[in-house]
Amino acid sequence: MSSDDAAERFLDELYPYRHESETYRRIPDQGRAADEVIAEVRSFARREDEIGDDGRVSGTLYSGDHEHYHALSTVFEQFAHVNVLQRDMYPSATKFESEIIAMVADMLHGRSGEVDACGVVTSGGSESLITALYTYREQAAANRGVTRPNVVMPRTAHVALDKGAHWLGIEVRHAPLTDAYVADVDAMADLMDDNTIALVGSAANYAHGLIDPIGNLGALAMERGVGLHVDGCLGGFILPWIEANGVEVPLWDYRVPGVTSISADTHKFGYALKGTSVLTYRTKELRAHQWFAYPDWPGGLYVSPGFAGSRSGGLIASTWASLVMTGRQGYLAAARDIHDAAQRMVRGIGEIPGLEVIGEPTFLVAFTSDELDIYLVNDELKRRGWRMNALQLPAALHFCVTRPNTPDAVVDAFLGDLRAAAAYAAEHAGETSESGALYGFSGSLEGHATITGLMGGYLDALHDPAP
Ligand SMILES: Cc1ncc(COP(=O)(O)O)c(C=O)c1O
Known part of the structure; x- marks a missing residue:
């Protein structure tokens, strides 16, 4: 194949509609009729869904039940225009968000015995992971004066952590895996020093779907006085139910001493619409390092819990609906x-x-x-x-x-x-x-x-x- 042919083929793969649908380079003078736009978008969606609906795709779709998606979209529609920042106007957002966090914390065994886990709803797994890094960085700076932070994680930990660490000025120390392809805890111990802000393990990791030895990592974290984030973005909404069905799954959630935060993605095996994840913390003390407050802005006293400013009420409502509809x-x-x-x-x-x-x-x-x-x-x-x-x-x-x-x-x-x-x-x-x-x-x-x-x-x- 000539390089021109390869380039054309690449463009057709990337823009399969370029020969059949108008390409907009500026906003059209006259707005198009909604019916027409909906029909065009629907024709793209139908064709694209065919690829996943017959079950030949790894990951990505999670539910695949179009009636479920339709019901969630109906819920979404009620609040699609709502900004959850305006809590006084939309108190249902507070109900939905607090209940999502409570349900997820409970699923992760974070609301029993002495544990009273709390959390935040984010836009997805990457935001949950990056937010956790930020929180540990701030905690280490406030409590231990750490100014050159590092995080220690196995090389299979999700790459969003590398991205987040890059943005946040945190050094990443990657540990090798054992022959069983999980985190080598001794190697992680060797990589730690006084500037280590946290350890990370996965349950389960993206590459191989394996659960790191979270029990041993928790013990190491406690021994060295640092936090342990468990990336349950992928496994957080499926491992608890596999275990509840009677399959032996190594402990990885808040039942493990030393686990201080867990991310679990509602938009993966939670079967919610794309755009939400939950980051939970074992204690409110840890979560407090995530808040940002700035009192001297002419726009008003600014207090913000996370990366996002305005957020869609539709996503929070439909995520809540997914949890209570699935049951x-x-x-x-x-x-x-x-x-x-x-x-x-x-x-x-x-x-x-x-x-x-x-x-x-x-x-x-x-x-x-x-x-x-x-x-x-x-x-x-x-x-x-x-x-x-x-x-x-x-x-x-x-x-x-x-x-x-x-x-x-x-x-x-x-x-x-x-x-x-x-x-x-x-x-x-x-x-x-x-x-x-x-x-x-x-x-x-x-x-x-x-x-x-x-x-x-x-x-x-x-x-x-x-x-
Ligand atoms: C283990 C794990 N962590 C984090 C992520 C990132 O999640 P997101 O794509 O929602 O940002 C993924 C995505 O597949 C994942 O598998």
């Missing part, structure tokens, strides 16, 4: 189906020559190979309609099982296609794969050689409309 029975049933499907995948992948499952997964199954180019496996899976998440260091793929993936027919079809994809990779050994490991893109761009150049194009595309 404990709904979460338990979904977790049972997801866990069963994931375990069938673990067994099936174990029977495919050349493939090896990483660690002991609960709901997200990562697999690698010593013999095959796993990205060639991904190329063939992609041709067969599957959208996996591609990983690196080591090269691997993962399937984060969500509700649309749970029917037996989907699992059987996946295992059949994976077997065929492994055979394809064996036959084409040594050839260059098209897939790479680009977070959020299912590793589907043009291949290792062109990926870096094209990435520049992708970033430009966020600013420039279709050519």
Whole structure:
């Protein structure tokens, strides 16, 4: 393929509507009719949903139930125009937000015995993680005079923490993993010093879906007098229900002494609309370091709990609705189906020559190979309609099982296609794969050689409309 063809193909992948829908470069003089706009948007949505609705996508969709989404959207609509900052006008926002936090804290065993966890609703997992970093930085500065803060975490901790640390002037010390692909606690201990503001562990991590040894990390954190944030953005809304269904899951929540904060994403396995996560803290003392107050602004006395200023009342209301509509029975049933499907995948992948499952997964199954180019496996899976998440260091793929993936027919079809994809990779050994490991893109761009150049194009595309 010539480089011009590759560039055209890339543009068509990025802007599939560029030949059929008007590209706006300035606000149109006359506004368009709402019906027409809705019809156009609906046609995009229908086509894009088809990709996920048949269960061939890893992660991303979580619920997949369009009636559920529709009900949440109806709730959203009631408060879509509302700014929750205006609490006096919209007291329901206070009801929704406080109840979301209470329900999540309870789910994480943060409202029993002596623990009385509190929290904040954020815009997503990344904001929850970055906010936690900020809080620990402020706590360490206030209580211990730390001015050159560092955070210690396993290399699988979510990369949003690296981004946040970069923004907040915090040094990140990455610890290696054990042979079981989880945090090496001794290595983390060695990386700590007087400027360490917190440790981080995951339950479960994005790459391999594995739970770090949170019990040992909690003990280390307490011994050294620092906090421990558990990133439950992905696992926070599924592990509690898998455990409640009778599956043995190592403890990772507020039952573990030393765990001082946990993030759990309502917009993932909480089945809410995209745009919310909950950051919880074991104590109000810790949360207090998150508040910002500035008394001398002409606009008024300013007190703000987090990164956001104005926030949509619609998101808070619909997130609350997702929790109360799904209910404990709904979460338990979904977790049972997801866990069963994931375990069938673990067994099936174990029977495919050349493939090896990483660690002991609960709901997200990562697999690698010593013999095959796993990205060639991904190329063939992609041709067969599957959208996996591609990983690196080591090269691997993962399937984060969500509700649309749970029917037996989907699992059987996946295992059949994976077997065929492994055979394809064996036959084409040594050839260059098209897939790479680009977070959020299912590793589907043009291949290792062109990926870096094209990435520049992708970033430009966020600013420039279709050519
Ligand atoms: C373990 C983990 N933490 C944090 C995040 C970031 O969440 P978000 O994409 O909502 O910012 C993710 C996203 O997949 C995740 O898997």
